[in-house]
Amino acid sequence: MRMGMQFRVRGNSPWGRHLLPAALILVFLVLSASQNANALPAFARKYGLRCSACHESWPMLNYFGQKFKDNGYQLMNDHDAPIWQNASYWPITLRITPFWSRESTNKIAVDTAGGGTGETRLTTTGFNLSGLDILTGGTLEKNITFLLVPSSDETGAFHFESANVRFDNLLHSPWLNVKMGKFELDSFISEKRTLTLSGNGGGYQLFHFIPVGDGNIFGQLGDNQLGVEWMGHSYNDRTRLSAAVFSSTDGNVDLPYGQNSYTAFLAGSQAFGAGKLGVQRIGGYAMFGVAPTTYLTSAGVPIPGSGLGNQSFSRYGFEGLFYLGPKLDVQVFTQHGSDNAWFGACYGDIISGTCDPANNNTTGILPAGARNPTWNGAFVETHFVWNPQFTIFQRSEWVRMSQQAFATNPSNLGDIDNYVFGYRYNPFMTSRAGFAFHNEYSWLRQRGTSPVTATDLTGNSLMLGFDFDF
Amino acid sequence: MNTLKAAQFRVVFVHVVLAALCTVRVVAQDAPDVGPHPHQPLKPMESHIGHVTGHAKDAKTDYRRYCAGCHGDQGDGNGENAVWLDPKPRDFTIATFKCRSTPTGTLPTDQDLFNTIGRGVTNSNMPIWNTFTDHQRANLVAYIKTFSPRWEKEKAGDPINIPAEPPVTIESISHGKALFTKLECWKCHGPEGKGDGPSAATLTDSKDQPIRPYNFASGGDDARFKCGSTNQDVYRIFMTGVDGTPMPSFADTIQPNDAWDLVHFLRTLQVHRHSKENDVLKAAGGTIPPYVDKAAPSIQPASGAAGGGN
Numbered sequence: 001m002r003m004g005m006q007f008r009v010r011g012n013s014p015w016g017r018h019l020l021p022a023a024l025i026l027v028f029l030v031l032s033a034s035q036n037a038n039a040l041p042a043f044a045r046k047y048g049l050r051c052s053a054c055h056e057s058w059p060m061l062n063y064f065g066q067k068f069k070d071n072g073y074q075l076m077n078d079h080d081a082p083i084w085q086n087a088s089y090w091p092i093t094l095r096i097t098p099f100w101s102r103e104s105t106n107k108i109a110v111d112t113a114g115g116g117t118g119e120t121r122l123t124t125t126g127f128n129l130s131g132l133d134i135l136t137g138g139t140l141e142k143n144i145t146f147l148l149v150p151s152s153d154e155t156g157a158f159h160f161e162s163a164n165v166r167f168d169n170l171l172h173s174p175w176l177n178v179k180m181g182k183f184e185l186d187s188f189i190s191e192k193r194t195l196t197l198s199g200n201g202g203g204y205q206l207f208h209f210i211p212v213g214d215g216n217i218f219g220q221l222g223d224n225q226l227g228v229e230w231m232g233h234s235y236n237d238r239t240r241l242s243a244a245v246f247s248s249t250d251g252n253v254d255l256p257y258g259q260n261s262y263t264a265f266l267a268g269s270q271a272f273g274a275g276k277l278g279v280q281r282i283g284g285y286a287m288f289g290v291a292p293t294t295y296l297t298s299a300g301v302p303i304p305g306s307g308l309g310n311q312s313f314s315r316y317g318f319e320g321l322f323y324l325g326p327k328l329d330v331q332v333f334t335q336h337g338s339d340n341a342w343f344g345a346c347y348g349d350i351i352s353g354t355c356d357p358a359n360n361n362t363t364g365i366l367p368a369g370a371r372n373p374t375w376n377g378a379f380v381e382t383h384f385v386w387n388p389q390f391t392i393f394q395r396s397e398w399v400r401m402s403q404q405a406f407a408t409n410p411s412n413l414g415d416i417d418n419y420v421f422g423y424r425y426n427p428f429m430t431s432r433a434g435f436a437f438h439n440e441y442s443w444l445r446q447r448g449t450s451p452v453t454a455t456d457l458t459g460n461s462l463m464l465g466f467d468f469d470f
Numbered sequence: 471m472n473t474l475k476a477a478q479f480r481v482v483f484v485h486v487v488l489a490a491l492c493t494v495r496v497v498a499q500d501a502p503d504v505g506p507h508p509h510q511p512l513k514p515m516e517s518h519i520g521h522v523t524g525h526a527k528d529a530k531t532d533y534r535r536y537c538a539g540c541h542g543d544q545g546d547g548n549g550e551n552a553v554w555l556d557p558k559p560r561d562f563t564i565a566t567f568k569c570r571s572t573p574t575g576t577l578p579t580d581q582d583l584f585n586t587i588g589r590g591v592t593n594s595n596m597p598i599w600n601t602f603t604d605h606q607r608a609n610l611v612a613y614i615k616t617f618s619p620r621w622e623k624e625k626a627g628d629p630i631n632i633p634a635e636p637p638v639t640i641e642s643i644s645h646g647k648a649l650f651t652k653l654e655c656w657k658c659h660g661p662e663g664k665g666d667g668p669s670a671a672t673l674t675d676s677k678d679q680p681i682r683p684y685n686f687a688s689g690g691d692d693a694r695f696k697c698g699s700t701n702q703d704v705y706r707i708f709m710t711g712v713d714g715t716p717m718p719s720f721a722d723t724i725q726p727n728d729a730w731d732l733v734h735f736l737r738t739l740q741v742h743r744h745s746k747e748n749d750v751l752k753a754a755g756g757t758i759p760p761y762v763d764k765a766a767p768s769i770q771p772a773s774g775a776a777g778g779g780n
Binding site (some may be wrong): 004046049050053063064067075077079172219223236237273276278279326327387388431 | 536539554590591592593596598601603604610691
């Protein structure tokens with residue numbers, strides 16, 4: 001309770017606390033009054049195209065941008081090789097988002113006056129900063145391309161979000177492109193390029209969903225992975241196919257988990273014209289792999305990289321991008337997921353401490369009553385592109401457990417509801433820099449996961465930010 | 471779903487109102503900065519591509535999103551990136567187009583513009599916009615036509631006839647080489663077609679911008695010309711010329727069979743490209759024999775103007 005009061009905003013007027021963001025918006029409106037159209041600058045500078053040519057609203061790609069990416073960040077217009085660039089050109093973009101936000105969680109564990117533990121709502125407001133992305137990418141030579149993204153969290157701690165080299169159009173065929181390194185899985189609905197940024201709505205829940213108490217170290221569709229990928233597409237990118245194999249390390253370096261644990265990801269999609277409605281795309285994906293459930297130990301401590309006892313998991317679903325005219329598009333994504341019962345019983349990740357170190361599958365005897373946790377989920381994201389500078393968006397997402405790891409669990413334990421809406425306004429549109437005023441609200445509920453009473457945990461976020469890159 | 475508390479509702483309310491304000495400003499800003507004539511209504515221009523009818527009004531957003539950065543909001547080729555580009559973006563206000571199926575000096579057909587958008591323009595920054603639907607491209611064609619009054623006063627020219635291509639023979643290649651010399655193509659394109667002829671450095675387009683002749687020797691199997699990649703496309707370029715550039719039309723100068731022979735010879739200048747012309751040349755020993763006109767004295771190549779295997 002004391003923590004909650006500590007963050008309480010002073011003042012009698014309930015409207016008073018909102019004056020600051022209101023003032024920010026008004027200042028912004030005045031400042032942008034005489035400006036005109038948009039940006040992802042490293043490539044835009046290279047090719048002299050506005051950001052809007054490749055982005056529905058940056059960073060979300062449109063069809064032309066997807067084709068550009070699938071060609072290995074090449075327009076295929078004979079100006080792709082670095083030799084065409086001014087020697088001073090450096091293919092680098094920095095992106096960061098300073099913002100003000102209000103974050104609220106309904107139940108956090110707090111010490112009570114009697115020495116026990118209780119739950120209370122915590123609401124915090126203040127100015128904040130996103131992590132920094134340093135995006136570098138382009139051609140090393142015609143048809144040999146790279147992407148390197150050193151990325152920091154908001155404290156400045158860096159890691160490599162992406163680092164890969166791709167050989168494009170091998171044998172002069174768009175069907176033969178191979179890349180190796182750390183890369184985003186080939187879903188054309190990309191979490192890396194989502195328009196949503198807020199604390200409770202920035203990511204896709206389905207790209208990271210793990211059942212409550214699950215010990216699988218993998219299963220993260222949304223995290224970039226270390227592996228190799230073949231990708232092929234038709235000349236006009238209507239048809240896209242890809243297959244990737246990667247280590248079941250969830251993108252972590254130094255092989256910290258299994259001795260021989262791999263995962264495969266397959267994706268395919270087909271686009272087709274629908275007259276005045278635009279180009280529609282439908283597709284599907286399947287990810288299946290194995291991850292360890294037992295480790296060698298030394299003095300009782302699990303040894304990284306010694307994982308054995310591989311057990312399986314899978315994720316698959318449908319994805320679609322539908323244009324309902326030039327201003328409105330709808331993204332639909334579904335998933336059916338399943339983890340092996342061992343993971344459901346929290347065997348697996350004893351390296352990073354997710355599971356009790358005692359849960360080391362040395363006996364091969366499954367805990368009584370354990371069964372495969374399975375779930376279904378979907379989200380629908382809508383973008384209303386009023387004009388290339390102004391986009392209103394919403395996303396509604398639901399995850400429902402269809403089978404708990406133990407029959408004794410509540411049937412809805414871990415179910416998620418997530419709703420996000422907001423708008424994004426680019427006060428100018430050029431090929432040199434991108435700047436967006438971003439305002440978003442999100443609400444998230446997960447069933448039965450509050451820390452003390454195991455009741456529903458809800459949170460909401462409100463953010464106003466300046467998202468910029470250059 | 472839990473109900474939002476009053477304070478949360480107020481937060482949302484304030485921002486929804488401000489979002490509405492923002493929207494009003496965005497919409498108010500939208501109108502004046504787009505379109506060919508900012509303070510005039512858009513002309514009700516149409517295009518007709520097969521069974522698809524394009525409407526200029528429906529291309530307003532796409533033009534702004536994809537085209538205006540180079541071609542400019544006014545279609546005058548002065549978009550914000552134009553200063554960095556070489557060659558410069560097309561100026562739609564003068565309605566002079568390089569890639570046409572129509573005689574020199576005439577307006578292109580809607581299909582010509584439609585094809586150019588989908589094909590892109592090699593050796594320039596114009597991408598291959600084959601991600602558009604046919605409707606989008608047709609709408610953009612109609613929109614482009616609003617920039618020049620020529621489209622209201624003139625009709626597009628009639629597409630030229632392209633006769634069937636005769637077989638490739640070493641004789642047709644030889645004759646084409648002789649024509650390459652006689653018509654002085656080498657003065658711009660260079661004796662080996664590398665775009666390094668004696669006049670190359672002096673060439674300018676109709677807007678006095680420096681322009682380079684096509685280098686036939688560049689590229690491999692994926693080599694393309696500005697206006698297509700097939701032999702029919704090369705033939706068409708001879709006969710229609712490339713308006714706005716020093717490349718003239720030869721429609722009044724050479725006969726169709728001569729033009730085909732020239733096409734066959736030019737293909738042999740693409741030394742890194744697999745082609746039936748190069749196969750015929752290779753089968754003939756890799757050397758183009760001197761052309762002997764059975765009806766007239768043979769044409770002797772000018773000094774230094776030898777192509778192909780000489």
